[in-house]
Amino acid sequence: MSTPQQKNEVRDQWLDKTLRPSEWEEYIGQEGIKTNLHVLLSAARARGHAPEHVLLYGPPGLGKTTLAHLIASDLGVAMKITSGPAIERVGDLAAILTNLGTNDILFIDEIHRLNRSVEEVLYPALEAGVLDIIIGKGPSARTIQLELPSFTLVAATTRIALLSAPLRSRFSGGVFRLEFYTNEEIERIIERSATILGVPLTPGASRAIAQRSRFTPRTANYLLKRCRDYAQVHNRPLDTKLVEETLALLGYDAVGLQETDRNLLRIVIEKFGGGPVGLSTLAAATAEEEATIEDVYEPYLIRSGLIERTPRGRVVTALGYEHLGALPEEPHQQRMGI
Numbered sequence: 001m002s003t004p005q006q007k008n009e010v011r012d013q014w015l016d017k018t019l020r021p022s023e024w025e026e027y028i029g030q031e032g033i034k035t036n037l038h039v040l041l042s043a044a045r046a047r048g049h050a051p052e053h054v055l056l057y058g059p060p061g062l063g064k065t066t067l068a069h070l071i072a073s074d075l076g077v078a079m080k081i082t083s084g085p086a087i088e089r090v091g092d093l094a095a096i097l098t099n100l101g102t103n104d105i106l107f108i109d110e111i112h113r114l115n116r117s118v119e120e121v122l123y124p125a126l127e128a129g130v131l132d133i134i135i136g137k138g139p140s141a142r143t144i145q146l147e148l149p150s151f152t153l154v155a156a157t158t159r160i161a162l163l164s165a166p167l168r169s170r171f172s173g174g175v176f177r178l179e180f181y182t183n184e185e186i187e188r189i190i191e192r193s194a195t196i197l198g199v200p201l202t203p204g205a206s207r208a209i210a211q212r213s214r215f216t217p218r219t220a221n222y223l224l225k226r227c228r229d230y231a232q233v234h235n236r237p238l239d240t241k242l243v244e245e246t247l248a249l250l251g252y253d254a255v256g257l258q259e260t261d262r263n264l265l266r267i268v269i270e271k272f273g274g275g276p277v278g279l280s281t282l283a284a285a286t287a288e289e290e291a292t293i294e295d296v297y298e299p300y301l302i303r304s305g306l307i308e309r310t311p312r313g314r315v316v317t318a319l320g321y322e323h324l325g326a327l328p329e330e331p332h333q334q335r336m337g338i
């Protein structure tokens with residue numbers, strides 16, 4: 001038996017799939033990446049080969065998985081989806097690779113979490129299309145080499161810096177960084193999603209959702225769905241006022257910060273005089289993982305100009321202070337009369 005919350009999650013996941021663009025023409029934004037992929041895919045298709053391997057990186061929710069789906073459907077091939085942490089052993093990778101069809105796409109999400117022994121076996125698979133497997137142990141151990149079907153690896157990561165240089169260099173088809181969307185692109189995504197969901201919304205409403213969507217389509221679609229629920233429950237039109245009420249209820253402020261984001265800003269201000277503060281100190285003070293701060297909170301706070309990353313650590317900007325209604329401390333030199 002599933003709980004109402006589980007039912008909601010299943011429904012949300014189903015809706016997310018419905019909202020995912022299935023054609024290039026429907027995919028809004030990331031124009032540079034789309035153009036580059038178009039050249040890569042067209043050339044490979046004309047030669048009758050699988051395209052070279054591609055790495056997509058950038059903050060969560062910007063559409064890396066969607067791009068991988070579009071690549072597979074553009075080529076008319078199947079896509080096997082897995083993730084770095086799911087491939088625990090060399091044998092897991094061997095099973096995946098030997099089950100691929102010719103020219104299929106292998107999508108590995110969170111590739112930075114692949115363990116080293118699996119990574120080493122992946123290199124010859126990517127470069128020479130072979131799998132070197134060691135059978136047995138000790139003096140009687142021997143290596144056998146399996147030929148693999150040709151395939152394209154599309155990998156995604158939020159942490160490019162954690163990828164080893166040898167792994168990074170294997171993505172000869174291109175390494176593409178997804179950028180945050182503009183508010184205008186997010187508005188178009190919201191309007192497209194609203195049309196698919198069959199919910200009429202006013203232009204003011206899509207603007208109000210966009211402003212709180214952290215320049216991220218996944219957040220935009222999530223907020224749209226929550227507004228739709230609220231409108232349905234209260235039998236009201238989806239207008240600006242309803243958006244403001246729904247999102248306040250969910251704890252989103254006027255620029256899309258949640259309590260955890262505001263707390264992070266507040267801690268830098270109150271405990272560290274506005275910074276600079278190092279990542280590990282900040283992680284300890286906020287009781288958050290360093291990776292969560294770097295991947296989830298920081299990119300948006302930096303992009304919206306609320307914090308800055310300096311060589312000595314994170315610093316809250318004047319805008320960050322203003323947003324919390326706090327006053328910046330006087331610079332150290334002024335306080336000391338220097």
Ligand code: ADE
Nearest residue numbers: 021026027028063189217
């Ligand atoms: N839904 C999620 N991401 C999208 C995008 N980039 N374009 C259109 N719809 C989307």
